[in-house]
Amino acid sequence: MGDLNRLVRGGRGMSLAPNYVILILLLIFSIGPLAIMAFNSLKSRTEIGDNPLGLPRGLVWSNYSRAWDVGNFSTTMVNSGLLVAGTVIGVLLLGGMAAYSLAKLDLPGAGALMLFLLVVSSLPIHLFLVPLFVLWRELGLLNSFHGLILIYIALNAPLAIFLLRSYMVQLPRDFEDAARVDGAGEWQIFAKIVVPLSWPGFLTVGLVVALSVWNEFLLATVFLQDESKFTVVTSYQNFATRFSRDWSLTSAASVMMIVPIIVIFLIFQRRFIEGMTQGGMKG
Amino acid sequence: MARVIFDGVSKLYGAGQTPAVNNLSMEIEDREFLVLVGPSGCGKSTAMRMVAGLEEISGGRIIIGDRVVNDLPPKDRDVAMVFQSYALYPHMTVRDNLAYPLKLRKIPKGERETRVREAARLLDIEGFLDRKPKALSGGQRQRVALGRAIVRNADVFLMDEPLSNLDAKLRVQTRAELIKLHDRVQTTTIYVTHDQTEAMTMGDRIAVMSLGVLQQLDTPQNLYDHPANKFVAGFIGSPSMNFVDVHLQAADGKLFANADGFRMRVPDAKGRSLQKYLGETVTLGVRPEHLVERSRININMPPDATIPVKVDVVELLGNEIFVYLTNGNTTLTARMDPDLKLERGQEIEVAAEPDRLHFFDPKSEEVVA
Numbered sequence: 001m002g003d004l005n006r007l008v009r010g011g012r013g014m015s016l017a018p019n020y021v022i023l024i025l026l027l028i029f030s031i032g033p034l035a036i037m038a039f040n041s042l043k044s045r046t047e048i049g050d051n052p053l054g055l056p057r058g059l060v061w062s063n064y065s066r067a068w069d070v071g072n073f074s075t076t077m078v079n080s081g082l083l084v085a086g087t088v089i090g091v092l093l094l095g096g097m098a099a100y101s102l103a104k105l106d107l108p109g110a111g112a113l114m115l116f117l118l119v120v121s122s123l124p125i126h127l128f129l130v131p132l133f134v135l136w137r138e139l140g141l142l143n144s145f146h147g148l149i150l151i152y153i154a155l156n157a158p159l160a161i162f163l164l165r166s167y168m169v170q171l172p173r174d175f176e177d178a179a180r181v182d183g184a185g186e187w188q189i190f191a192k193i194v195v196p197l198s199w200p201g202f203l204t205v206g207l208v209v210a211l212s213v214w215n216e217f218l219l220a221t222v223f224l225q226d227e228s229k230f231t232v233v234t235s236y237q238n239f240a241t242r243f244s245r246d247w248s249l250t251s252a253a254s255v256m257m258i259v260p261i262i263v264i265f266l267i268f269q270r271r272f273i274e275g276m277t278q279g280g281m282k283g
Numbered sequence: 284m285a286r287v288i289f290d291g292v293s294k295l296y297g298a299g300q301t302p303a304v305n306n307l308s309m310e311i312e313d314r315e316f317l318v319l320v321g322p323s324g325c326g327k328s329t330a331m332r333m334v335a336g337l338e339e340i341s342g343g344r345i346i347i348g349d350r351v352v353n354d355l356p357p358k359d360r361d362v363a364m365v366f367q368s369y370a371l372y373p374h375m376t377v378r379d380n381l382a383y384p385l386k387l388r389k390i391p392k393g394e395r396e397t398r399v400r401e402a403a404r405l406l407d408i409e410g411f412l413d414r415k416p417k418a419l420s421g422g423q424r425q426r427v428a429l430g431r432a433i434v435r436n437a438d439v440f441l442m443d444e445p446l447s448n449l450d451a452k453l454r455v456q457t458r459a460e461l462i463k464l465h466d467r468v469q470t471t472t473i474y475v476t477h478d479q480t481e482a483m484t485m486g487d488r489i490a491v492m493s494l495g496v497l498q499q500l501d502t503p504q505n506l507y508d509h510p511a512n513k514f515v516a517g518f519i520g521s522p523s524m525n526f527v528d529v530h531l532q533a534a535d536g537k538l539f540a541n542a543d544g545f546r547m548r549v550p551d552a553k554g555r556s557l558q559k560y561l562g563e564t565v566t567l568g569v570r571p572e573h574l575v576e577r578s579r580i581n582i583n584m585p586p587d588a589t590i591p592v593k594v595d596v597v598e599l600l601g602n603e604i605f606v607y608l609t610n611g612n613t614t615l616t617a618r619m620d621p622d623l624k625l626e627r628g629q630e631i632e633v634a635a636e637p638d639r640l641h642f643f644d645p646k647s648e649e650v651v652a
Contacts, residue, residue, distance in 0.1 A: 174370035177337050182431070183358040183387035196374040
């Protein structure tokens with residue numbers, strides 16, 4: 001019996017070989033640049049010139065501490081964190097409530113609103129960057145985190161509403177009806193029944209929004225000009241002089257930038273993939 | 284505890300559409316177990332959901348106790364509901380599921396605990412109070428759903444096909460338990476089902492609905508014995524009643540029913556009400572269990588009151604047989620004793636006692652005799 005099993009499993013392994021070949025190729029494509037970046041972060045400035053793609057000859061760990069100082073990461077990491085937290089909380093709260101009302105409350109004109117969101121969210125930000133800048137200057141919102149968070153929320157809310165709405169639409173109506181008969185008001189149904197039942201959706205949206213805010217460059221550069229308000233990404237400018245760039249420091253800074261993202265993703269990855277693939281929950 | 288009154292209640296989903304519930308009027312007594320039964324789409328669930336406040340009422344009034352509840356939100360109506368899908372909150376334990384309605388009503392924690400434990404004991408679910416619904420079997424979930432309704436001590440219980448997700452054996456068992464439970468808690472109950480067996484076995488009274496209209500409201504036995512129209516006659520009873528269109532003719536001062544393949548004398552008791560249909564066609568209805576083979580008829584049956592038929596198919600069920608009989612284009616189903624040893628192709632004569640025959644107006648389908 002054991003032999004048979006091994007035979008069958010061996011046969012299965014053989015038939016899957018082409019799949020593995022393709023997967024390994026894809027892996028090299030996706031991991032390759034990251035690996036090169038990690039190698040370069042440990043090379044000296046001169047070594048990068050000679051050997052931009054290979055393994056580092058000696059490990060220059062001091063690149064990291066220097067990059068931390070040059071990038072002013074002790075401040076910019078906190079700034080980026082604040083922007084991410086503010087945006088994620090705002091998007092989940094407002095997007096969640098909007099998604100609930102669009103999915104469950106039979107609002108007149110809900111379809112038209114969804115269409116509007118879809119159209120507007122597909123417009124590139126560059127179109128309204130200048131008027132927005134002028135408006136924000138008039139409102140005194142330039143150079144403030146809450147001013148930028150407002151913009152980030154507006155930009156990310158449509159996606160959040162789409163994702164959360166499609167998630168909530170699939171929740172059986174009986175749950176809300178049961179809560180309604182049990183004595184819950186609309187807010188309690190949202191907070192105690194619908195949100196807990198669609199939390200994989202909220203988690204997915206939270207991660208997507210957090211990533212996009214953490215990595216955002218254009219708006220952060222335009223709306224936060226005070227150096228003390230720079231984000232991790234805008235602090236990238238510090239690594240370039242007028243005519244050149246220190247690639248070993250840049251690489252070390254890049255590694256430090258993506259570490260938080262990778263850590264969060266590894267913690268939540270299973271839930272994240274569930275949220276992306278699975279719509280509803282069964283009672 | 285409270286009575287529930289439907290006073291000309293209608294439900295329209297859109298202008299110009301046929302109403303889902305049409306001018307429904309009935310009174311459900313305090314402590315009564317009323318079953319709303321009908322085929323799917325007949326408006327029975329809609330009628331119940333209007334009592335719960337989950338559907339708006341388009342016309343008429345619903346009264347619970349002494350209050351018109353038309354404009355009250357569900358939470359202020361003091362009704363508890365059991366859903367077909369159970370609708371147990373998947374993210375809460377059984378204990379929290381049971382306690383949730385009490386928590387929403389701001390009942391102090393101590394009392395909450397006591398009432399949850401009481402309901403759990405009553406339904407025999409104490410053992411899994413700390414489990415989540417997904418770790419329960421279908422029958423256990425069903426009990427938790429019942430428990431969530433019971434802890435409330437609500438005025439009215441609403442049950443929307445609560446047994447239809449259970450397997451056949453468990454359904455019969457739970458049916459009996461529900462009846463016992465109602466005897467104990469004595470809460471006014473409206474129970475929706477499409478299963479006429481459930482309706483017959485559980486209801487103090489049954490309301491039969493079709494196409495949004497109440498067809499008949501009566502005790503199970505009266506519905507069975509005296510259906511008000513052809514729909515009720517066909518819906519209640521399994522296998523369902525045989526219907527044959529017959530032409531009424533008079534001869535020698537007696538009334539005869541003619542159908543394709545046979546001529547049968549109409550019992551005098553029914554004849555009087557049928558006089559005005561003389562020369563016209565009416566629908567004759569007779570239940571399969573009331574069609575008796577000639578040798579088994581206890582009363583004196585005149586020979587011209589029997590129907591000659593040929594046995595087409597015999598279905599053996601052990602304690603009884605279903606026999607499909609034909610004569611010309613007429614087919615009849617009969618429920619008979621297996622001792623008759625009937626065989627395919629055999630020619631027999633069947634008849635029914637006079638008061639077991641029903642006659643319906645062919646147009647209005649109302650019973651006429």
